[in-house]
Amino acid sequence: MDTIKHIPENGKPRVVIIGAGFAGLKLARQLANTKYQVVLIDRNNYHQFQPLFYQVATSGLEPASIVFPLRKVFQKRKNVHFRMADLLEVNPNVHEIYTSLGKLSYDYLVLATGVDTNYFGNRNIEQYGIPMKSVSEAIFLRNSILRNYEKALNESDPEWAANYMNIVLVGGGPTGVELAGALAEMKSEILPKDYPELDFNLMNVYLFQASDRLLNGMSEKASAKAEQYLNKLGVIVKTNARVVDYDGLKILMANGEIFNSYTLVWAAGVVAPAIKGISEVAATRGGRLRVDLNNKVRGLNHVYAIGDLAFQAEGDYQHGHPQVAQVGLQQAGNLGRNLKNLLRNKEMKAFHYKDRGSLATIGKNLAVADLPGIKIQGFLAWLLWLFVHLMAIVGVKNRFFILTNWVWNYFTSDQSLRVLIRPKKRSFTDKASQKLHERNRINLN
């Protein structure tokens, strides 16, 4: 395998970071303009702001306003090299990674790949359900919903039309809760204006949670309030409700109940994708990599893991940290400082997670917030949610456009992004176009 091109061997110790999510991006920025050479690798050429996927899925925001081109971030950071590639394998013994662009040696490898949707082995749900772990998947959900409403419109039997109108969300975490709220608002404020011919009393938004309360990661108070808000918005919330199978229309529950919907969003669990050469050594529950207090992967040297991928037993978190952006950001910060300390032969400092609290929004003026020492709900929590997310997004322009969209949508309740932009059937995906280029050339002579 060839080496990845145009990455100079300039004597600087090379830190290879896999994944440009919250953790990976923060670490790369922290090591920018240091004595390290940083190689950041992601399968996309942009950073995705996951907390707002649900607004893309519900036509509230443009995909482009919640993603940010990575090359732009590092334009002026000469020691950072970005490459769009898939990681295929790691060989920790020779300090090499193997990617779709070729191989590369590292002095330090930092794995920040995050986690992916967990279907718990159910092939049907994997095939027919819609995940929400990438902006592409959010666009896919947006298009599915819009397409299904056009289909509902061409059904003479209203009962059957309802199958296209119903939306079932599986998983009562932030994604499920925030989607449920946004969809309920679409149902009451937008869709009836677009589809006067349809009877929206037939449409139901279901939120199924396998455990006994929503937002498990938050306080009982927050869970109760969230459920109350959702009920107010007309969402049918079912706790202790486990989905066991789905065929694209029928949803089978553990208790034998059956619901019908052509749209099932699967946000019920995550699993860390196996990394060949690493996971065999250090994977634990949920595929997460067991790391020490410096985020060094157990049993390996010069290999680190941060963010959702890392499993770290520390302080009050002997069963690992919650898989949220905050933990990844703090781990990236600590590892960044530690790596800089190494340059000065200072020793590494152990990581300790400081929980700054958590937030979830349910709808207009409705959110819940667990802050250190205080729990608030309603309008104030909602304002806090807006502010925190606006500040967290990368890029002044994105921030400005998101704010404008929010203000616009808040007052008009009529976001204008309800467009079903479909790829040209011919050859939209990379694969197709790759094939296109690799085909035998015709003879032009």
Next chain:
Amino acid sequence: MDTIKHIPENGKPRVVIIGAGFAGLKLARQLANTKYQVVLIDRNNYHQFQPLFYQVATSGLEPASIVFPLRKVFQKRKNVHFRMADLLEVNPNVHEIYTSLGKLSYDYLVLATGVDTNYFGNRNIEQYGIPMKSVSEAIFLRNSILRNYEKALNESDPEWAANYMNIVLVGGGPTGVELAGALAEMKSEILPKDYPELDFNLMNVYLFQASDRLLNGMSEKASAKAEQYLNKLGVIVKTNARVVDYDGLKILMANGEIFNSYTLVWAAGVVAPAIKGISEVAATRGGRLRVDLNNKVRGLNHVYAIGDLAFQAEGDYQHGHPQVAQVGLQQAGNLGRNLKNLLRNKEMKAFHYKDRGSLATIGKNLAVADLPGIKIQGFLAWLLWLFVHLMAIVGVKNRFFILTNWVWNYFTSDQSLRVLIRPKKRSFTDKASQKLHERNRINLN
């Protein structure tokens, strides 16, 4: 075939409009809140603003800011029914159309399908070339360019890397000229910042025009100025240069010359798609439908054609009108008035085209304008272009976002939309998802 659902038979004469481009959309709006029942059919659920496709392709604008959801346009127009469907066939004898949603009878049928890319029968160019007649195709071009730069970055041989960096535009009309200018500006202002490892002296933007001057539809003066501006921006313009074949890399010219590029944009011609049941009767050059001075399709009653699709010999235009938005808009206006006159038993007025002039922009501060009586170029023409296009776009919000983007890009020269958002391979296209839904159900009992 079933009838399209939920379209009431309420005694109102039904006008079915096929296509929601400039002409179709304008006519539907004009007949809104009249005694007609209007059924607007388009294969997409949005109106596309074609003049700005090139800015989507060059990462200057968000796709969503140049499209507008049709249902939103007609929310308060109760006599207008929109359906997202493909037209399959027309039977003028029984006054019926057949679509992917079912059949529908009409009192008046207005065909406004516009035209599609003409590959002049060359299957290779159709397979490997990139057209620019829809926003999906513009996104496809944007993604192709970004992907090819990532590939160039992984080439050790700079000569070979150039094959990924070069961009060849075929067709010297507005699309080709405006794309060429925008790409030349990307080359000089943006790409070198994103790809410092690449040598941009190796990159060329070619614009090939088969005839002897660019912008055939405009004045000699405008053509000359446009070519001069493009040369200034570093575009290699070749007139009397006809592309005869392309294999995805090698471009063969009529004179035997060969150029290499993995990106070939085909904007060299248009053809009206055949409409089963109509074209056999009335199609003429370029598949356009021959219409009389009221835009009634020759040899048929109650069937009209407007816009690029229509071929009308009138006044100075005995060989048909130029296929530009203006003609379609004026024909829609005239037909709208005529149809309203019918309700009052007034007779139809013949159409006469008033040329209000034409514009093309080449780059920052650079445009050409042929106005009645005066031809201007440069900064003033550019301001005029900006104003005209901003006013023509549907939707206050789109207008606002486009203006903001333009101002932002003008001063930063660094549009932040360089993101390669690819559909999930699993099942993004309608087709795939349709299959998904039509599969035999598993047995849940």
